[in-house]
Amino acid sequence: MYLRCLRKLQTEGVERISSNAMAQRFHLSSSQIRKDLAAFGEFGIRGVGYEVDALANHLRELMGLDRTHGVVVVGVGNLGTALSRFPGLQRDTFRVVGLFDTDPAKVGSEVAGHVVRPTEELADVVAETGARLGILAVPAPAAQASYDLLADAGVTAVLNFAPAQIKERAGTSVRSIDIRVVLEELAHRSIALDVPPTI
Amino acid sequence: MYLRCLRKLQTEGVERISSNAMAQRFHLSSSQIRKDLAAFGEFGIRGVGYEVDALANHLRELMGLDRTHGVVVVGVGNLGTALSRFPGLQRDTFRVVGLFDTDPAKVGSEVAGHVVRPTEELADVVAETGARLGILAVPAPAAQASYDLLADAGVTAVLNFAPAQIKERAGTSVRSIDIRVVLEELAHRSIALDVPPTI
Structure with missing residues (x-):
């Protein structure tokens, strides 16, 4: 689900997004987003937000989508x-x-x-x-x-x-x-x- | 979701089922089932359970599936x-x-x-x-x-x-x-x- 959200942001050219903005955009809770994404590694930067491309690539790897x-x-x-x-x-x-x-x-x-x-x-x-x-x-x-x-x-x-x-x-x-x-x-x-x- | 569960019971020839049995079969909570189905009308009979066909037909009507x-x-x-x-x-x-x-x-x-x-x-x-x-x-x-x-x-x-x-x-x-x-x-x-x- 996060990957789908991030892809949508990528198609719109969004490079960085805060958990609050992501929460609003996709009708999620910002604390849940921070908790979920923290489980994957250190992607959020306080006051800056998430790097959309880096996070998407990491999720793709985790899901095994970097292989054929x-x-x-x-x-x-x-x-x-x-x-x-x-x-x-x-x-x-x-x-x-x-x-x-x-x-x-x-x-x-x-x-x-x-x-x-x-x-x-x-x-x-x-x-x-x-x-x-x-x-x-x-x-x-x-x-x-x-x-x-x-x-x-x-x-x-x-x-x-x-x-x-x-x-x-x-x-x-x-x-x-x-x-x-x-x-x-x-x-x-x-x-x-x-x-x-x-x- | 209830209609899908009921259809499965119909294909298996089940005519009546209690909320407890339905809860076990479909991994739901029996109190939630009773509450949800009570919202559609009086279908459950205490100690007997639900009439599978009657309930399925009623849900079909509610969902508009009795029309073309x-x-x-x-x-x-x-x-x-x-x-x-x-x-x-x-x-x-x-x-x-x-x-x-x-x-x-x-x-x-x-x-x-x-x-x-x-x-x-x-x-x-x-x-x-x-x-x-x-x-x-x-x-x-x-x-x-x-x-x-x-x-x-x-x-x-x-x-x-x-x-x-x-x-x-x-x-x-x-x-x-x-x-x-x-x-x-x-x-x-x-x-x-x-x-x-x-x-």
Whole structure:
């Protein structure tokens, strides 16, 4: 969260910011900010504030974002294709190293500069590339089996877009983005704007 | 959140549940559950618990999920196409009513049963259909202008997938899903699993 705030400040050209100003900007408590950031090291200078670039770089290092993370994508339908072509997944921090599908019509085709491989080759690619991140863009019924495949291969964190409940295994965490749930929250908000609350 | 918990119970065939059992299942406080759910009406029966179906239906109504919400999608690239074909957006609760793009090569083509229209027709379609939800699946540089178009047309809630900061206007809330930020959190988690913390 701090990194996101600092990035916003960077895009605005802010070089230094006090904990009070940061608190106001991002609706946080200034004492909490000072406490949290002190845990990372000596970044605040009394009366001057924080150096935005230095602090952002330090947080990036702490989060391991100064390394390259190999990503494998399972499911090369529209969503998997969209994600594979995503500019943020072709860069130094995140780099797609393999695309996989079970559909023989897709295997062998080229997407985002990668040849789509059969899921049988997933474990080998993960072993060769050291990829630790996986993206699941498969239909709901295939989600668990695909997750298990990633977990077996040694992937430690999975981003799941299938609207399915994944049974998580030790060592391979899952973060699911369920578009339906997000839309439900949005729908509720749009109604709240339309109709004055009665409760 | 309660609706999500109740749905999970429904898929497991649970018909009744006590606040204590619900608290244990979902890592909540039972007194908070009783307080929250009491605000919606008289659903809990002392010594019996909550009727899962009745409570879920009531929450669905409260959230406006018993109505049909028209959704317009701006940007019909891979991501927009994937979202438009998403089964959850062809149903009674959420229904795609229009796809829009600025690319003349895409306008006029058919995607997910809809003819892609030029963005100039967005306001008319929103007026005709009463759609209040919009999905932004455009490249980052086009995000703000597309959001403004949706806001001008009367859309009240926007789900944004472009990795861009949207300047929100009164009456049209935005929820952004930034894949990069999600991946950064995942990367950090995968490192935390790999390397023992040193702090």
